[in-house]
Amino acid sequence: MGDISGEQEPSGIGRRRFLGYVLAASTLTVAAQLGEGAAAPRAEAAVPGVPEPADLYDLNDMLTDATLATANLITITVNADGTASFALPRTEVGQGITTSTAMLIAEELDLPLDKVQVSLADARPELLFNQLTGGSNTTISTYTPVRVAAATAKQQLLEAAATELGVPLSALSALQGVITAPDGRSLSYAELAVKAASLTNLQVSVTLKPASAFSVIGTPQNRIDALDAVTGRKKFAMDVQVPNAMPAMICRPPTINGTVVSVQNQAVVAAMPGITDVAVVSTGVAVRGRTFGQCIDAVRALQVTWGPGSEDAATDATVLAELRAAENPLVTPPLPLLTAAVDARFTFHFASNSALESNCAVADVRSGSAEIWASVKAPITAQEEIAAKLGLPVGAVTVHVTQGGGSFGRKLFHDAALEAAEVSQAMGKPVRLMWHRTDDFRHGRAHPMSISRVRATYSLGQVLTLDQRHTSVATEFGHGLGEIITAEAAKLPVGGLTFSETIFSMTQQTPYNFGVTTQLLTEVDNGFHTGSMRNIYSPNVRCAQELIVDRLAAAMNQDPYHFRRGFLKDQRAIAVLDKVAQEGNWGRTMAPGTAQGIAIHPEYHGFVAILAEIDCTPATVNRQIPDAVTGPRVTKVVCAVDVGLAVNPKGLEAQMMGGIMDGIAVTLTSSLHLNGGYFQEGSWDNYFYTRQWNTPPELDIYVMPPTTGTPGGAGELAVAGSMAAVACAYGRATGTMPTTFPINHDAPLAFTPLPTVPPIPQSPTDGLSRAY
Amino acid sequence: MPTHTFVLNGQQVTVDVEDDVRLLWVLRDILGVTGPKYGCGLGVCQACTSHVNGKAFNPCCTPVGDLQATDQVTTIEGLPATVGQELHPMQQAWLDMDVPQCGYCQPGQIMAAVAKVLQARAAGQQLGDADFDQIRNICRCGTYHRIREAILSAQTKF
Ligand code: FES
Ligand code: FES
Numbered sequence: 001m002g003d004i005s006g007e008q009e010p011s012g013i014g015r016r017r018f019l020g021y022v023l024a025a026s027t028l029t030v031a032a033q034l035g036e037g038a039a040a041p042r043a044e045a046a047v048p049g050v051p052e053p054a055d056l057y058d059l060n061d062m063l064t065d066a067t068l069a070t071a072n073l074i075t076i077t078v079n080a081d082g083t084a085s086f087a088l089p090r091t092e093v094g095q096g097i098t099t100s101t102a103m104l105i106a107e108e109l110d111l112p113l114d115k116v117q118v119s120l121a122d123a124r125p126e127l128l129f130n131q132l133t134g135g136s137n138t139t140i141s142t143y144t145p146v147r148v149a150a151a152t153a154k155q156q157l158l159e160a161a162a163t164e165l166g167v168p169l170s171a172l173s174a175l176q177g178v179i180t181a182p183d184g185r186s187l188s189y190a191e192l193a194v195k196a197a198s199l200t201n202l203q204v205s206v207t208l209k210p211a212s213a214f215s216v217i218g219t220p221q222n223r224i225d226a227l228d229a230v231t232g233r234k235k236f237a238m239d240v241q242v243p244n245a246m247p248a249m250i251c252r253p254p255t256i257n258g259t260v261v262s263v264q265n266q267a268v269v270a271a272m273p274g275i276t277d278v279a280v281v282s283t284g285v286a287v288r289g290r291t292f293g294q295c296i297d298a299v300r301a302l303q304v305t306w307g308p309g310s311e312d313a314a315t316d317a318t319v320l321a322e323l324r325a326a327e328n329p330l331v332t333p334p335l336p337l338l339t340a341a342v343d344a345r346f347t348f349h350f351a352s353n354s355a356l357e358s359n360c361a362v363a364d365v366r367s368g369s370a371e372i373w374a375s376v377k378a379p380i381t382a383q384e385e386i387a388a389k390l391g392l393p394v395g396a397v398t399v400h401v402t403q404g405g406g407s408f409g410r411k412l413f414h415d416a417a418l419e420a421a422e423v424s425q426a427m428g429k430p431v432r433l434m435w436h437r438t439d440d441f442r443h444g445r446a447h448p449m450s451i452s453r454v455r456a457t458y459s460l461g462q463v464l465t466l467d468q469r470h471t472s473v474a475t476e477f478g479h480g481l482g483e484i485i486t487a488e489a490a491k492l493p494v495g496g497l498t499f500s501e502t503i504f505s506m507t508q509q510t511p512y513n514f515g516v517t518t519q520l521l522t523e524v525d526n527g528f529h530t531g532s533m534r535n536i537y538s539p540n541v542r543c544a545q546e547l548i549v550d551r552l553a554a555a556m557n558q559d560p561y562h563f564r565r566g567f568l569k570d571q572r573a574i575a576v577l578d579k580v581a582q583e584g585n586w587g588r589t590m591a592p593g594t595a596q597g598i599a600i601h602p603e604y605h606g607f608v609a610i611l612a613e614i615d616c617t618p619a620t621v622n623r624q625i626p627d628a629v630t631g632p633r634v635t636k637v638v639c640a641v642d643v644g645l646a647v648n649p650k651g652l653e654a655q656m657m658g659g660i661m662d663g664i665a666v667t668l669t670s671s672l673h674l675n676g677g678y679f680q681e682g683s684w685d686n687y688f689y690t691r692q693w694n695t696p697p698e699l700d701i702y703v704m705p706p707t708t709g710t711p712g713g714a715g716e717l718a719v720a721g722s723m724a725a726v727a728c729a730y731g732r733a734t735g736t737m738p739t740t741f742p743i744n745h746d747a748p749l750a751f752t753p754l755p756t757v758p759p760i761p762q763s764p765t766d767g768l769s770r771a772y
Numbered sequence: 773m774p775t776h777t778f779v780l781n782g783q784q785v786t787v788d789v790e791d792d793v794r795l796l797w798v799l800r801d802i803l804g805v806t807g808p809k810y811g812c813g814l815g816v817c818q819a820c821t822s823h824v825n826g827k828a829f830n831p832c833c834t835p836v837g838d839l840q841a842t843d844q845v846t847t848i849e850g851l852p853a854t855v856g857q858e859l860h861p862m863q864q865a866w867l868d869m870d871v872p873q874c875g876y877c878q879p880g881q882i883m884a885a886v887a888k889v890l891q892a893r894a895a896g897q898q899l900g901d902a903d904f905d906q907i908r909n910i911c912r913c914g915t916y917h918r919i920r921e922a923i924l925s926a927q928t929k930f
């Protein structure tokens with residue numbers, strides 16, 4: 001019904017006219033249809049590179065298309081105090097979407113940013129696919145609808161003001177929440193909110209501001225939730241006070257997917273101080289008590305006979321062997337004489353996508369209903385699965401979406417919400433269920449191990465072929481993204497692919513004109529709990545490619561920067577590459593053992609270029625920091641990013657910075673070691689995510705001026721880009737191309753693994769003596 | 773059940789709970805003070821970092837029975853009052869630099885930063901690289917660079 005079509009040409013009013021709705025309510029309430037037309041296929045350069053599927057139609061186009069058919073409304077309310085409120089059907093986990101959404105509203109409504117309140121909507125099943133926060137799709141899919149709703153509100157306010165002041169609407173101007181007539185009389189939105197309300201539902205036509213009139217969009221803004229964050233007032237799931245929802249934890253099996261055979265001392269544990277309940281559930285033995293500390297004691301005291309897990313014989317080596325056996329052979333077409341090749345295989349180990357907030361949820365399950373509080377990025381799927389597990393109709397389950405303490409792909413799953421619901425039902429009481437950190441590493445989700453074989457051929461200054469075979473432990477997509485794929489697969493311009501192959505082909509691009517380019521995915525399915533981690537395949541796939549690009553450049557006697565520049569397909573890619581080369585002083589003389597690396601990454605209609613400098617000298621590599629992995633240090637990173645239009649450049653910078661920290665971690669220090677059916681890591685001092693001592697002392701991020709005029713996804717771009725640049729720098733500093741990631745994975749473990757029985761460690765007692 | 777008395781954010785509090793329960797749970801689960809976050813319970817992640825008698829410590833590693841009635845425990849909620857302001861200058865620097873992403877680690881980061889500055893000052897120094905290497909707080913969102921800038925800008929302001 002709505003004419004919410006693409007908006008590629010921000011010029012021309014016709015392209016900026018949309019339908020909005022005014023809803024019957026006591027104060028002004030407006031709405032717009034969620035969902036926006038797919039971006040038109042982008043122009044391809046007339047080059048020898050054959051367009052890959054992701055060039056034409058990527059994951060974001062599909063997510064955006066999938067939302068088109070769901071004629072559902074998002075609403076903005078203008079309150080009697082002059083503020084505007086909006087419940088965003090997406091999940092804020094740190095990526096800054098509440099802030100960027102508030103900016104869109106402030107822009108079109110001409111209201112100060114601090115008068116816009118954005119909360120997170122409960123699960124709204126009628127939105128179908130349209131409540132999934134993934135694939136960096138939030139801004140892309142909500143950019144137009146949110147502005148249409150806000151513009152509708154402003155138009156209604158102007159009409160009400162025209163009536164009140166007795167002046168034609170066209171003579172009025174709106175600024176900072178106040179409407180002013182030519183004679184100086186004015187009315188605030190607070191005075192107009194009720195007067196502008198409608199008794200009936202109306203459909204109206206509105207015109208969005210042209211980009212040239214933007215005064216909020218595209219300007220750097222601080223996060224709207226920063227004050228809450230720095231004062232400790234920001235409420236995460238475990239901070240929500242639900243009456244009688246006492247702490248609960250699970251005693252988990254020693255190996256992945258192990259099962260409870262019997263519990264020897266259930267009554268004894270139930271009588272421990274503070275403990276109220278002990279119950280066997282599908283994932284282990286649940287305890288509930290007055291404090292989490294007492295739950296930890298109870299978990300540790302439980303004597304459980306465990307059945308085997310699903311992967312008890314698995315080690316890194318067995319999984320690697322499985323991947324090697326499954327790898328599809330490379331097929332290179334017959335090539336002219338004098339053609340040479342570079343060829344390598346890369347291994348990427350399991351990595352944890354644990355956030356700092358461990359898996360957690362509050363559940364209050366009654367006989368005929370259930371209420372859940374959790375940070376979940378696919379709340380509708382969560383609601384459906386929880387209802388099925390509890391034997392309740394979907395409508396009897398309410399899922400409140402709380403603020404999330406990081407996600408990185410983890411919160412696309414609702415493992416803790418499902419478990420909390422089961423525990424609450426089993427005990428007949430409300431629970432506040434939290435995973436112990438050790439459980440989060442050992443039984444949580446991991447980015448799957450993969451291998452990537454890449455071969456490129458070249459002759460007479462041209463790259464003729466690029467062939468990549470990516471073979472990976474299966475990535476789980478059981479969170480609703482899957483349903484979208486199923487629904488949308490028929491529309492794809494590529495046929496005959498399986499489910500994961502489809503995602504792979506839609507997300508993986510080669511930014512270079514490398515002749516015949518083939519990228520294929522093979523998956524090995526087994527019992528690991530996996531998920532994407534700040535991207536599904538890209539960090540590994542693109543890191544492997546960029547290392548091969550460096551090899552090609554060397555083989556063809558070219559500088560890595562100039563070589564890339566010469567083969568890049570897209571002007572936007574060249575622009576970001578030039579920016580980092582210039583700002584980062586590419587090619588400067590570096591001391592022995594140190595080097596620069598440069599890489600590019602395209603995804604979600606955006607481009608990032610990263611220049612990294614690394615120090616691999618013994619003095620740095622052997623730095624001693626207690627309980628840490630030091631090793632080579634990235635000393636400087638320069639990043640340039642073009643997402644088409646950065647709604648909030650400051651938020652985008654923060655996203656890039658975080659992505660760079662991830663890229664450094666997965667290249668140099670952080671991975672999970674599989675042995676005996678479980679991951680050895682059980683603490684942040686085992687899993688070496690970037691810490692202050694690995695942070696590059698110099699870090700510069702450049703947000704490119706708007707190029708396309710429409711926002712692209714941003715959440716994950718920098719991970720792949722920085723991983724590749726750091727790996728390239730390491731290869732150049734040491735003279736050896738790295739082929740195993742992280743580079744220290746095969747070194748002796750830098751820690752002593754925690755026991756698996758009891759499954760979680762006791763908290764130390766030396767807090768006061770370590771005070772500083 | 774034993775009772776424990778200490779001073780929390782300027783107010784004397786008394787709780788009935790077993791001696792060995794770590795202070796983090798007394799704060800969060802019994803007293804409803806949720807600024808200090810759980811990230812490991814092992815003294816590793818530093819998300820729970822608060823102050824005892826002006827020094828940074830990990831409540832997750834401190835049995836409540838170790839506290840004396842006169843011990844002053846300050847959580848992020850009580851930090852501004854230690855300087856008699858609406859916001860501690862370190863919190864203000866965090867806002868100025870727009871440090872937080874998800875924000876989960878930030879109460880602990882700020883409490884650690886304040887203590888680190890005071891520690892350096894007591895030694896007659898400004899914060900240097902070696903001091904930053906000692907800040908072990910995890911930020912899984914990767915805000916480290918802005919944290920560094922915020923600490924450097926705030927260190928002379930309190
Ligand atoms: S929760 Fe206290 S140090 Fe991690
Ligand atoms: S801001 Fe998310 S963990 Fe630090």
